[in-house]
Amino acid sequence: MYQSQIDVYQFHMATIRARKKADGTTSYTVQIRINRDKVLVYQENQTFARKQAAQAWAKRRETELSEPGAIERANRKGHTVREMIDRYVLEGAKAVEMGKTKKATLLAIAASYLGEIVDSAISSQVLVDYALWRMSPAGGGVKPQTAGNDLAHLGSVLSVARPAWGYEVAPHAMGDARTVLKKLGYNMKSRERDRRPATNELDKLLEYFFEMLKRRPSSINMPKVLAFALFSTRRQEEITRIRWVDLDEDRQAVKVRDMKNPGQKIGNDVWCHLPDEAWAIVQSMPRECDEIFPYNSDSISAAWTRACQFLAIKNLHFHDLRHEGVSRLFEMDWDIPRVASVSGHRDWNSLRRYTHLKGRGDLYCNWRWLKSVVEANVVLGGRSKCNGR
Template sequence: MATIRARKKADGTVSYTVQIRLKNKGVIVYQECQTFARKQAAQAWAKRRETELAEPGAIERANRKGHTVREMIDRYLVDGAKVRPLGKTKKATLLAIAASHFGEVVDSAINSQILVDYALWRMSPEGGAVQPQTAGNDLAHLGSVLSVARPAWGYEVEPHAMSDARTVLKKLGYNMKSRERDRRPAMDELNKLLKHFFEMQKRRPSSINMPKVLAFALFSTRRQEEITRIRWADLDEERQAVKVRDMKNPGQKIGNDVWCHLPDEAWAIVHSMPRECDEIFPYNSDSISAAWTRACQFLEIEDLHFHDLRHEGVSRLFEMDWDIPRVASVSGHRDWNSLRRYTHLRGRGDCYEGWTWLGKIISSQVTLGARSHGVLG
């Protein structure tokens, strides 16, 4: 039989712990417990588990030790890294999930109710009081793990648990989709950043040449990770194009190599780099991210991401009256709906025409130092 006990926490919220104990001739043959933020979820889980455990052979299966979410995530991180390193945000999110109480949930216990309860916990003060979109991102990254845990590793994960949980959360009124970002850098912000980065170059000539990286990201619309993967062998001199390896795509990431046109400004920046390494920009992506974050904090520039340069580059091309196929030939987008998310127009014309920084960026010297023998930060 199942018993439900309510416990008041320090922050005033109440949690509900379900305990199930089954006896045979006075001897406990099985017991388990789960804690929920909502009483309804606790009651639903207790009812479902009692029904499941009444089936023949259910107790034997339930006594199987099982695999925890933390173990699944650890395996996913190891297996995924063999093909290609996971993105920084996704990896950090999965590690946080593994370190939470949800990381101790075993595979056979994962269902829509417990996933809904986890999302609600994340949105509660105890779980970090995150926005629904952040909780949605947690579920999306966790879903990547669960989608391979059953077919690849034989773990007992309910196949429709994640999709059912999302349906429930939507019915409850939570918008779990990420908000479309429309931030573009102001010209004054770019002036501050470039001045700062050029000063850093004077002090440390062998540091990452952030002026070239910044300008190339803007004019090429390339993502941060893509920039550091581009090789000299990936250039097509006749077509003024570059092969972008493993371009980010929801349906295909590995082996999704796409040829993208480089506008004249990006093409000139590429050919201003020394041919001392296989990579055109032989820098570490995480080091670029750190340099960008430090600069924005120092200059007190709020809420400006490196990825916003891609928004700026795409929007600029449309403001120059480029049509959709021509812009897509630069950005690499396959459909208008995806491209639309990067389009936030401010006016007409090229606001970078006669940009005084461009000549200085192209003519600036690059000192690779130890990078000539390998990619460093």
């Protein structure tokens, strides 16, 4: 009953079947079957979003499989992209908690058709096809920057899969794919974000969070978390990892463990200065747990999202508080080394993307919320036992 939905294209060893899916899009499955003396010695299937990619892959595989010993190597059981991602997520969790965005992206890739591709079949053509599919309506119609993020996170997996686990991943596949996409005119780099919270938006958020604390005193003390993120410029996950033993009282500094940094994260511990406002907030927290802010990062994210939705605040991320904090220091005429001593940045090129100045001076001088935040009572409840936070 599917005959009307299938077109067949014949190659020497390969057959390509185009099948219409329920959502109206078409997928192309290449089937390679090789017989010797009328006995099937090898077969292989791969599915693609574009016919051109399926044809190119079929021709390449025909050439590869005609080489001496290729059939024997091909009969080795391959490892799928999904298996690689699952292992990467599992191994990575043993060292340090993976970022929510990266993990969600990798799991989405694993669940897509690309997740079924085996290691030996991963080529620049396959990766280019995936990026083009992601930017098409069938793949979600994402922007090139989002498709670029997909490739970047997948590249982290592939860069480990070959040297660490012995998977047959072409070492230059990802680099070649990016080169092709660039030459096709796609800008895969993320655009610099320039969103900063407005004063009235922070007012609304703090009013909302203080009201929530009145109703549930043992809930996350979001006023302190929000204000600390702003004045310390710390990332959300960094805030929840800071421990009392990480404080240097004499230097008014904190050790930020496993700070995010291109090319390095695990073991990248950096001492960062805490401005007076952030220091006052730290000192106002009860010393009942190892962590200064004994909260779950996902719970903070959920609380932030609910508040912004309830208040109809559009396109404001928790990370924008870090942007605000760094920009504030520059507006106060702090020089680059001094700002970097707070933010933890190592060079100007990465630091400047957070600076979108609104003027000169300290916008938070005599900020009406600081006293309320510092004096706010903290009820940790069950968290004081440090049992799962």
